Amino acid sequence: MSDLSGLPDLPGIPALLEIENLVAGYRDAIVINGLSLALAEGSALALLGRNGTGKTTLIDTIMGLTHHVSGRIRFAGQDITRLPPEKRATGGIGWVPQERNIFRSLTVEENLTAVQRGGAWTVARAYQLFPRLGERRRNFGNQLSGGEQQMLAVARALMLDPKLLLLDEPLEGLAPIIVDELLAAIARLNREEGLTVILVEQKARKILPFTDRAIILDRGAIVHAARSDILLADEAAMAAHLAVTERPARARRRSQADTTTEPRTSP
């Protein structure tokens, strides 16, 4: 049996996020079933699992957007279990939802200045991280490709100076070249800027090289936890817990819509 606690394995590094016996979901359904997890400051966690296993619900629960039944969430030493979502956002938890929270009727630059707080992250720094956004600064959100929208969603989250960044399937439906660019930016944020990251993805192999640890969910509980490099080499665990089958209709539809707006990478 693997270590189900997901505790940080680097001695002396404090946990930025601690989740204890969490039970949560929606008014009519419990989805997260007694989940415990500790995430070391500066680490990157791959949150994996087949379709419908509770990954988004866990991310949304960390943001305070679901129905809390029992258990505790601590962030940066503070109990945030009952804190409203906006306080979590301003308190250092950055959230990039699957739907990409951007204003489509504002320009790239307006999207960023609308949430800028005068902290460490400036618009210029966001353009350094994502040069494509700088080139597209006067374009409206609805004129961007799927990949550019995703970059803008990440940049918007950074404007609030988060300590922890939650990325819910940011790579879904994007062209391979854009996936590489986004992953490189996420790695830079984690490894050079020290930002703690939780990255949700269905295709484990894509993100394991960019994370330190991985947990796999099934029915809202952790069924496997391991160092990412170890999981990457563990064919048996991958086959037992992760999907190798086709993606669901919902994801496929979004994927098709997005890739049509990506710049073509081949003739």
Ligand SMILES: Nc1ncnc2c1ncn2[C@@H]1O[C@H](COP(=O)(O)OP(=O)(O)OP(=O)(O)O)[C@@H](O)[C@H]1O
């Ligand atoms: N608003 C909701 N009300 C009730 N049940 C929901 C709601 N949203 C999701 N669920 C259920 O919660 C379970 C977990 O869904 P969730 O979206 O968290 O899974 P996931 O692992 O993120 O899946 P995917 O990879 O498809 O995004 C599913 O059974 C889903 O049907």
